[in-house]
Amino acid sequence: xxxxxxxxxxxxxxxxxxxxxxxxxxxxxxxxxxxxxxxxxxxxxxxxxxxxxxxxxxxxxxxxxxxxxxxxxxxxxxxxxxxxxxxxxxxxxxxxxxxxxxxxxxxxxxxxxxxxxxxxxxxxxxxxxxxxxxxxxxxxxxxxxxxxxxxxxxxxxxxxxxxxxxxxxxxxxxxxxxxxxxxxxxxxxxxxxxxxxxxxxxxxxxxxxxxxxxxxxxxxxxxxxxxxxxxxxxxxxxxxxxxxxxxxxxxxxxxxxxxxxxxxxxxxxxxxxxxxxxxxxxxxxxxxxxxxxxxxxxxxxxxxxxxxxxxxxxxxxxxx
Amino acid sequence: xxxxxxxxxxxxxxxxxxxxxxxxxxxxxxxxxxxxxxxxxxxxxxxxxxxxxxxxxxxxxxxxxxxxxxxxxxxxxxxxxxxxxxxxxxxxxxxxxxxxxxxxxxxxxxxxxxxxxxxxxxxxxxxxxxxxxxxxxxxxxxxxxxxxxxxxxxxxxxxxxxxxxxxxxxxxxxxxxxxxxxxxxxxxxxxxxxxxxxxxxxxxxxxxxxxxxxxxxxxxxxxxxxxxxxxxxxxxxxxxxxxxxxxxxxxxxxxxxxxxxxxxxxxxxxxxxxxxxxxxxxxxxxxxxxxxxxxxxxxxxxxxxxxxxxxxxxxxxxxxxxxxxxxxxxxxxxxxxxxxxxxxxxxxxxxxxxxxxxxxxxxxxxxxxxxxxxxxxxxxxxxxxxxxxxxxxxxxxxxxxxxxxxxxxxxxxxxxxxxxxxxx
Numbered sequence: 001x002x003x004x005x006x007x008x009x010x011x012x013x014x015x016x017x018x019x020x021x022x023x024x025x026x027x028x029x030x031x032x033x034x035x036x037x038x039x040x041x042x043x044x045x046x047x048x049x050x051x052x053x054x055x056x057x058x059x060x061x062x063x064x065x066x067x068x069x070x071x072x073x074x075x076x077x078x079x080x081x082x083x084x085x086x087x088x089x090x091x092x093x094x095x096x097x098x099x100x101x102x103x104x105x106x107x108x109x110x111x112x113x114x115x116x117x118x119x120x121x122x123x124x125x126x127x128x129x130x131x132x133x134x135x136x137x138x139x140x141x142x143x144x145x146x147x148x149x150x151x152x153x154x155x156x157x158x159x160x161x162x163x164x165x166x167x168x169x170x171x172x173x174x175x176x177x178x179x180x181x182x183x184x185x186x187x188x189x190x191x192x193x194x195x196x197x198x199x200x201x202x203x204x205x206x207x208x209x210x211x212x213x214x215x216x217x218x219x220x221x222x223x224x225x226x227x228x229x230x231x232x233x234x235x236x237x238x239x240x241x242x243x244x245x246x247x248x249x250x251x252x253x254x255x256x257x258x259x260x261x262x263x264x265x266x267x268x269x270x271x272x273x274x275x276x277x278x279x280x281x282x283x284x285x286x287x288x289x290x291x292x293x294x295x296x297x298x299x300x301x302x303x304x305x306x307x308x309x310x311x312x313x314x315x316x317x318x319x320x
Numbered sequence: 321x322x323x324x325x326x327x328x329x330x331x332x333x334x335x336x337x338x339x340x341x342x343x344x345x346x347x348x349x350x351x352x353x354x355x356x357x358x359x360x361x362x363x364x365x366x367x368x369x370x371x372x373x374x375x376x377x378x379x380x381x382x383x384x385x386x387x388x389x390x391x392x393x394x395x396x397x398x399x400x401x402x403x404x405x406x407x408x409x410x411x412x413x414x415x416x417x418x419x420x421x422x423x424x425x426x427x428x429x430x431x432x433x434x435x436x437x438x439x440x441x442x443x444x445x446x447x448x449x450x451x452x453x454x455x456x457x458x459x460x461x462x463x464x465x466x467x468x469x470x471x472x473x474x475x476x477x478x479x480x481x482x483x484x485x486x487x488x489x490x491x492x493x494x495x496x497x498x499x500x501x502x503x504x505x506x507x508x509x510x511x512x513x514x515x516x517x518x519x520x521x522x523x524x525x526x527x528x529x530x531x532x533x534x535x536x537x538x539x540x541x542x543x544x545x546x547x548x549x550x551x552x553x554x555x556x557x558x559x560x561x562x563x564x565x566x567x568x569x570x571x572x573x574x575x576x577x578x579x580x581x582x583x584x585x586x587x588x589x590x591x592x593x594x595x596x597x598x599x600x601x602x603x604x605x606x607x608x609x610x611x612x613x614x615x616x617x618x619x620x621x622x623x624x625x626x627x628x629x630x631x632x633x634x635x636x637x638x639x640x641x642x643x644x645x646x647x648x649x650x651x652x653x654x655x656x657x658x659x660x661x662x663x664x665x666x667x668x669x670x671x672x673x674x675x676x677x678x679x680x681x682x683x684x685x686x687x688x689x690x691x692x693x694x695x696x697x698x699x700x701x702x703x704x705x706x707x708x709x710x711x712x713x714x715x716x717x718x719x720x721x722x723x724x725x726x727x728x729x730x731x732x733x734x735x736x737x738x739x740x741x742x743x744x
Contacts, residue, residue, distance in 0.1 A: 062407035063429030148579045149569025150589075169513070169572025171725060257514055258571035259727035274403045276711035277425070 049290060055283035062279030075284035088265045091175060092243060098179050099239045107187040108232070111194035112220070125195070129188040136185070140252025143181045144168070147253075168254050171261040178253060178262050185249070186242070190235045197231030198224065230308040237300055244293050265289050352385045355646050360391045361416040361639070362398040365576075365598070365605040368670040372656075379655050386648050394576065396515060403710075406431050411642035413649040417462050418635050418706040419453025425709065426640075427461050433641040436460045438650045445659060449694070450674035453702050454638050462640035463657050466671035468597025469634030469694055470521050470619070473686075477613045478506050478591040487617035489629060491529070491556065494620045498565045501591050508563075510590035512581035513571040513724060516717040517705060521594045522560070523720045523733075524704045525619040525633050526553035532626030533699045540708060543741035546734045549626075554723055554730025556622065561724050571725055576606050583607035594619070596634055597672055597690050616686045618693055631699035635706060636674065708741070715740040 056075055060067035079085050110128060114121050131139065146153045147167040155164045167177040201224060209219045247266035250256060256263035256271065265285060273282030359376070363369050369392065376388045391412070393401055402415060411431040417423045426432050436459045443451070446464060454462035474487065479497075482504035488494040501508040512518045528536060531549025539545050567573065567590050574580040582599065584590045586607025593599065603609055621629040639656065641649045655661060657674070665671050666681040672691050673679050679695060682688045705713030719736045722728040728736070 061425070063409075063425065063431070144572075144577075145579075149572065150567065150584075151579045166569045166572070169569035171571070171727070174572075254572065255514055255516075257516075257721065257725075259722045259725035271714070274400050274407075276714045277403065277407070277709075278711055279407065 052283045052286050052290070055280055056287045058280040059278075060280035060283075061277045062273070063277075067280060069280075071280075075281045076288070078281065079284055079288065084260060084263065084268055085265075087260055088263055088268055091262065091264055094175060095179060095182070095243045095246070096240055099182075099243060100236065102179075103183045103187055104190055104232070104235060104239065106183070107190035107235075108194050108228075110187070111191045111198060112224075114191070115195060115198050125192075129192055131185045132189040132192075134185070136248035137252055139181065139185050140249050143184075144253055147177060147181075168262070169258060171258050174254060174258060174261045178250060181249060181253065182246075186239070190239070193231055193235050194228065197228050201227045230305075233305050233308055237297075237305065240296060240300075241293060244289065244296070265292075354385050354387070355648050356387045356389055357414060357646070357649055357652060358389050358391070358412040358642075359414045359652070360393070360398070360402065360412040362393055362395055363416075364392055364394050365601050367601065367668045368665070371665045371668060371670045375656055375661060379652055383648065383651070386652075388652070395517075410644070411640075413642050413645035414639050414652055415642065416465075417454070417638050417640045418703060419462060419638055420635070420702045420706040421709050421713070422706050423454065423461060423640060424456055427456060431643050432461050433643050433645060433650075434459050434461060435463075435641055435650055435653075438647075439463060439654065442654060442657070445675050446657075447674060447676055449697075449700055450636055452700070453635060453706075454640070462638040463653055464636045464638045464674040465657060465662070465665075466597070466638075467634075467636030467674050467694065468672050468690055469632040469697070469700075470525070470594060470596045471690070471693070472592050472594055472617050472619065473585065473599045473603075474592035474615050474617065475585065475588060475590075475610055475613055476615045478588065479615075482506055482591070487615070488620050489617075491526075491620050491622040495560065495563065498560065498563050502563065502565065507567045507584075507590040508565040508592065509567070510573075510581045510584035510593045511566045511570045511724075512573050512575035513566070513721060514573055515575050516721045517703075518575060518581060518593075518595065519724050520704060520717045520720045521633070522557050523553050523716070523723075524701070525594075526556050526622065528631060528633055528701055529619065529622040529627040529629075530556070530625040533631060533701055535626070536701055536704075536707075539741070543738065543744070545737040545741060546731075550734045550737075551730050554720075554733045557720070557723060558730055561726070566724075576602050578606060580606060586610060597687065600684070600686060601669070614686060616689045628698055630693075630697055631701070632694060632697040633701045633703075634694075635703045637671075709744050711744055712737065712741045 055067055057070055057072060058067035059069040059071050059074070114124055114128075118124075134142075147155075149155060149164075149166045149169050152167075154167065158164055165173055168174050205223055205227070206219055209223045214222065245266055246264045247270065250262055250264055250267050251270070254262045256267040266289065269282050269285040269289070272278050272285065361372060363372055372390070372392075376390060380386055380388055391401075398416070402412075405411065406426055406429070409429075409431070411426065417426075423432065439460055443460065447467075450464040450467040451460070454460060454464065472487070478501070479487070482497075482501045484497050484500055488497045498508040524536075527550050530552050531547070535547065535549045539547070539550070567584050570581075573584075576582050581593055582595075582602040583606035585593045586603035586609055588608075588610065595602075600609075600614060603614070618629055619633070621627070639653050641653060659675055659678075662671070662675055663678055663681045666673055666678055667683060669682075669684045669687055672687060672694070673682065679691055682691045701707070703713075704716050707713070708716070715737050719728060719733040723730065723733050
């Protein structure tokens with residue numbers, strides 16, 4: 001126990017003055033505790049990444065042992081020259097923008113409403129959150145029934161006012177329909193995060209603002225919103241990372257069609273790797289996705305979430 | 321991301337440690353060792369589904385030391401799951417295959433057992449046409465369980481209503497019939513645009529009728545799909561698509577779901593579909609079924625084309641044995657295709673004849689037409705997505721789907737397929 005719990009006065013000592021032996025013992029303890037998780041992490045996360053990077057340099061159909069036909073960066077140049085890569089990136093951009101402009105503000109608005117004292121708010125919270133509990137595949141099957149152009153519920157209702165649509169079966173509306181399904185599934189999750197963040201804001205601050213004569217909107221704009229900053233930043237982060245990896249929902253709903261109009265990087269990768277047996281090329285796509293996620297994650301944490309994460313990753317050295 | 325990379329790499333990792341679990345056949349002393357057989361197939365609809373369940377039970381009863389573990393998956397899911405497993409260096413003990421380029425690739429990777437010697441005593445009972453897709457360099461890698469062809473399955477009543485007396489035998493007659501159906505307010509064709517493979521039948525058949533079988537065989541060798549036959553096939557398909565013959569929302573429709581291609585025809589909401597010999601069974605499974613109103617006619621000939629209307633496009637189904645499978649897997653395969661058992665399955669309209677002299681067992685009138693057309697066929701072409709390497713087959717399906725969606729021109733289709741074929 002003594003190795004872990006330090007009394008307050010011990011903490012105030014400068015690092016170099018601490019007894020060396022205790023420090024070493026605590027390192028041994030840390031190593032022992034971290035080792036199993038570290039081994040799993042290396043085996044299941046780092047090793048696959050290394051293998052994928054390795055395989056991305058080969059022309060390889062995935063059969064029979066290790067790849068042998070080394071082609072350098074050809075898989076990457078082929079990807080960058082292919083039309084489908086830019087289509088995928090465009091879809092990524094559109095979906096991210098829609099999330100930021102529509103999905104998250106909507107979640108925030110509903111969270112603010114459900115923070116008020118209204119009758120049955122527990123039920124509303126439950127209902128709005130419940131889609132998130134469903135698996136992506138079930139959501140996909142459910143909506144492919146609802147959005148069926150010929151026999152779906154959506155057209156049954158919209159038909160009454162003459163607003164039928166082909167939804168997922170039309171190149172022009174497929175991506176929007178996909179976004180609607182994504183929003184249905186995920187806005188409840190973001191709403192819950194915002195609600196939790198909102199409840200962490202002390203009422204005294206809001207009260208003080210109101211006493212100073214701020215209107216409802218001004219209180220929200222100048223007190224609530226800034227204090228929700230860290231929550232919003234993390235929810236944007238999760239939303240973007242999810243969109244980069246988007247696969248399950250698309251695969252069930254459209255398989256990327258019609259005519260690639262809902263295809264994402266992950267769908268392209270799956271199609272190339274498992275549909276066409278070009279595992280080397282598919283590995284190259286997975287590497288690109290990895291780099292994309294990594295650059296975004298690091299950049300976002302470094303520049304946007306810097307203050308929120310103080311003491312965690314970026315500013316590790318300073319807190320010693 | 322992590323998940324996707326992990327998936328690929330997990331497959332790679334498993335590749336290193338596959339194999340080696342095949343139990344030895346029962347040694348002379350005592351009872352034979354217990355064996356579990358992994359059997360994968362894709363017969364999700366009756367009657368074949370039940371037939372296979374029955375056979376598995378019978379085989380286990382006759383061989384108490386064998387336990388059969390069946391994995392039954394729908395077409396597309398089956399293809400991806402087998403690909404994933406075979407890429408990890410393993411294969412199920414007994415698994416469904418269409419033969420052709422995909423089976424060849426698995427054979428080259430050493431995943432499929434050469435069963436030539438084991439089936440030598442029974443090989444002569446099979447028809448040559450049924451066996452062709454499973455033999456490479458004189459060696460047999462699978463036995464056929466079914467053979468059939470793709471053609472139009474149509475609703476006789478709706479054709480009558482539109483004033484079409486006889487099913488068309490020429491392409492211009494066909495386009496004419498489509499227009500007549502449209503004029504009568506009937507959706508002419510149901511198509512599963514989401515799944516892509518049903519669309520490639522049109523393009524492949526048109527290429528076959530225009531360029532003849534040699535054109536398709538030549539393309540497999542020189543990888544050139546930009547020849548006139550293929551471009552014209554695309555143009556004719558576009559001419560058909562321009563008539564807007566397909567059901568509402570066909571680009572998002574699946575094949576066997578309750579609002580899919582089979583159900584649309586089955587419920588009388590479209591006049592026909594271009595599909596293989598299993599179509600009647602899937603129709604009954606997915607919808608009400610047409611009963612006596614269902615008819616079959618072969619893909620019409622194209623005027624001025626090299627191919628004849630008697631040339632069939634299609635394929636069968638066979639069962640291959642995994643490289644590490646115990647001998648019982650071959651026994652099970654022989655059991656399934658034995659004259660007694662297979663003829664029973666034919667009599668139940670589950671499959672079509674693959675054994676010599678089985679034709680008389682076909683009961684259903686439409687299946688009889690298919691069996692007879694096959695028996696008198698002057699040429700045979702395997703499904704393109706099975707005959708060519710996977711990447712080429714997939715590109716054919718993809719490009720044709722885009723052509724139907726109006727996103728690619730016939731020339732682009734030809735070029736894109738050629739590009740992939742040349743890079744393989």
